[in-house]
Amino acid sequence: MxxxxxxxxxxxxxGFEDDVDDEPEANITSYAASLLIxxxxxxxxTQKIKISKS
Numbered sequence: 001m002x003x004x005x006x007x008x009x010x011x012x013x014x015g016f017e018d019d020v021d022d023e024p025e026a027n028i029t030s031y032a033a034s035l036l037i038x039x040x041x042x043x044x045x046t047q048k049i050k051i052s053k054s
């Protein structure tokens with residue numbers, strides 16, 4: 001119960017002035033294909049190493 005009362009105060013962000021220049025959001029879609037290829041290659045290599053050690 002104590003956590004539910006104090007959590008909003010801990011995670012609250014301070015207010016900003018109207019003239020704050022916000023940064024654009026991160027674009028992750030340009031790296032999605034390379035991330036998929038790298039993760040598939042990493043999985044393949046770890047499986048190959050595991051098979052060769054047994």
